[in-house]
Amino acid sequence: MTFDYDLFVIGGGSGGVRAGRVAAATGAKVALAEEFRMGGTCVIRGCVPKKLMVFASTYSEMFEDARAYGWDVTDGAFDWPRFRGKLDAELERLEGIYRKLLNGSDVTIYDARATIKDAHTVTLSTGEDITAKHILVATGGRPVLPHIEGxxxxxxxxxxxxxxxxxxxxxxxxxxxxxxxxxxxxxxxxxxxxxxxxxxxxxxxxxxxxxxxxxxxxxxxxxxxxxxxxxxxxxxxxxxxxxxxxxxxxxxxxxxxxxTGRAPNTEGMGLAEVGVELGRRGEIIVDQYSQTKVPSIFAIGDVTDRVQLTPVAIREGMAFVETVFKGNPTPVDHDLIPSAVFTQPELGTIGLTEEEAAENGPIEVYSTSFKPMNHGFAGRDDRVLMKLIVCAETRKVLGCHIVADHAGEMIQLAGIAVKMGATKEDFDRTVAVHPTMAEELVTMKEPVRTA
Incomplete structure (x- = not known):
């Protein structure tokens, strides 16, 4: 049977765009449909605008700190419309980059909603039917309102x-x-x-x-x-x-x-009707290769409700291409994923929590909480946390947890060591960078408790 495309991607978020581009680079004929804006949750209504808002929100505290450090500054008023205008312009720019990347990769873009008609056919909201050897669903998720009066x-x-x-x-x-x-x-x-x-x-x-x-x-x-x-x-x-x-x-x-919760974007797509298994919350059930019960249909990202993180969706997309278009079956590695929560204070984490690790065997907990130099000088009471969870038998670091300014930056680097299987002694052998907050990760010599 001859198909219109080798791959049809439904969803123009980070995972779908990456999969489409990389598949096209192998020589495959690829198309992608997006019903809203290219970039998906992360770029348009998630990580990117959120992080820019985090940056904006920290300046009120910076004004106070600046005065404590000797600067003669007065607090200004935050201009939301001005910020929003710049934010919208930045998102437009990023969406343009996504489109340019797809066009440069010879991926055909359909600005339309796509639903699945059968194992090899998608129907666009324009009424057009398109066939493909493989279909990749990367439609992400959406926030939902709770069942509360009003x-x-x-x-x-x-x-x-x-x-x-x-x-x-x-x-x-x-x-x-x-x-x-x-x-x-x-x-x-x-x-x-x-x-x-x-x-x-x-x-x-x-x-x-x-x-x-x-x-x-x-x-x-x-x-x-x-x-x-x-x-x-x-x-x-x-x-x-x-x-x-x-x-x-x-x-x-x-x-x-x-x-209070998010739901996978699978409603009205025709997935169950063609034999794709859906979970209790509407998520697409896939195997370790992101393949559904219908062999020609795959799914990656939040729509599968495995790990809802943008870099994970991208990794899943790359593994899909390796498996399907490069003949190299590649399961997705969901183990030891570093992540950051951009709360104030910020949290960075990788691996097991103390509670999880204690259930699996004897552990040692190395933990210190202190007032960092920059906050202490400014007269703040903010405290930071540096914490390592260590297996008492193998000495491997099972988890690392940081609460501090720039914890996300720190956990990215600490995550490399934990992913490699570093032991507590590997951390101990590393010379501290002084004066920094992160030096505490390599200077904690005695456990604060065992379990």
Whole structure:
């Protein structure tokens, strides 16, 4: 059978674009469909605009620090419309780069929604049917509103970048990394921030000691964090959005933002109808090679709900091309992935938490928390954490957790050593870089506890 294309990619996010480009470089005839904007969640409504907002939000604290260091500066007012204009322009630029990269790779772009008609056919929203030997679904995920009375009056992370004006007060509902990051962002931009999380502590799944310090730091910076608390119902009022909480309290906020979960973008795509297995939340079930139950259909990225990180989606796309177009079956390596949470304070992590490691065998915990030089001089009480989890038998470093300014930068480098299987003694043999915060990772000689 002759096909229109060797590969048809559905979704123009980081994973889909990379897979399409690399596949085309092998000589394959490739097409890609994107119904919204090229770049996907990360570039258009995720990592990139969020990180730029993080940068913007830290300047209020920098003004204070500058005065402590002898600079004669006065605080300026944050101009949200001006920032938003520059942000929109930057996202336009990045989207243009993605299109240029695809065009330069001879990938045909369809600005349309694509659904699956059969194992080798996609139907575009233009009404056109296109055949392909292989179909790759890389449609990502989306934030969803909870089933709460009045939830429709709230926004999600998708809308927060497009607010016409910055709210004076905002309630952020959720305790994951998105909710906690935006709590820090909006607080730094001058909003009065309240955060509700129904659980016992924010950042579930991360190391307990680390997430406790993050929560403590957020409160110290002004975030009104309420644990064990959720929204009961909401109403639109003239003054704003009235919220009743599960603890019985009531308040009115200019905005309410929900960051309480995401769902894979699989609805109405025709996947189940052609035999693709979907999970309970609508995620596409794939094997270690990203292949579905339908041999010609593959899926990568957030739509598979394996590890929801942009670099992971890109790695999955690369492994897909190796497997399908280069004849080199390559399973995706989801082990020991470094990651950062851009809360304020920032968290960087790789490997097992102390709690996870303790369940697998005897461990030693090396941990230190201290006030860094730059904050101490400025009169701040902010503390940082450097923590290593070590297997007592093999001496391998099983986990590394950092809470500090630029923790993401540090964990990227520490992650190389942990991924290579470095032992505690390998860390110890490394000469410290002084004076830095990160030198503590190689100078902790005695465990603070064992388990």
């Amino acid at each position: 939830a429709e009056y709230g926004i999600t992370s998708n809308e927060v970048f497009n607010l016409e004006q910055l709210p004076k007060s905002i309630l952020i509902v959720g305790g994951g990394y998105i909710a906690s990051e935006f709590a820090g962002i909006m607080n730094g931009l001058g909003c009065k921030v309240t955060q509700f999380y129904r659980g016992e502590q924010i950042l579930r799944g991360f190391d307990n000691e680390a997430r406790g310090l993050v929560a403590e730091g957020m409160r110290a910076k002004g975030v009104d964090l309420h644990l064990g608390t959720n929204v009961l119902k909401m109403e639109k009022r003239d003054e704003g959005i009235w919220v009743q909480a599960t603890n019985g309290s009531e308040a009115i906020y200019d905005q309410v933002m929900f960051a």
